[in-house]
Amino acid sequence: GESVGLHLPTLSVQEGDNSIINCAYSNSASDYFIWYKQESGKGPQFIIDIRSNMDKRQGQRVTVLLNKTVKHLSLQIAATQPGDSAVYFCAENSGGSNYKLTFGKGTLLTVNP
């Protein structure tokens, strides 16, 4: 899950296993959420998004779940591959009518072959 400390939360999984990365967002008025993946030395890349009127959305090998009651977001990656190793960030649009993404601290996913 997310942390406000100096160290990134870390998740280590075996290749082929499913991964679940959690995120607690801060603003109950946020209406749009995105998961990003960041590989070392690169900029964040979009994975999947979800609007607040949904509680689940599926992509290719990824699923995002949204629980607005407890302000919780999760990213599930099926059949995790070594190429999935990266830092994963959740982001919420807290800008109302403006697009203003606020990012969580991130989770480091390590996939062991």
Add this chain to the structure above:
Amino acid sequence: DAGVIQSPRHEVTEMGQEVTLRCKPISGHNSLFWYRQTMMRGLELLIYFNNNVPIDDSGMPEDRFSAKMPNASFSTLKIQPSEPRDSAVYFCASNTGSVTGELFFGEGSRLTVL
């Protein structure tokens, strides 16, 4: 598409020097964002522009930081004078201006202030 283009990719400078980071957003995108990333604070939004106009600069740390967008295809983030605590990776990102949808990031400019 070329994506969001940032320069320089790496900059090492001495305290007190002026630093200018540059960004070319994706053609046709109406909004441009500057983020700073550090281990301590993660990804922080510094400022963003819609149609070349600054909308929210509440994340700009202090007066030493300034950002401009003279036209739709170019933006700069300037730090003058720079300090060691400004060392970070600075990302530029752009999108279509919609309130939903992907925000496209550049590869970042890694700044080290000695």
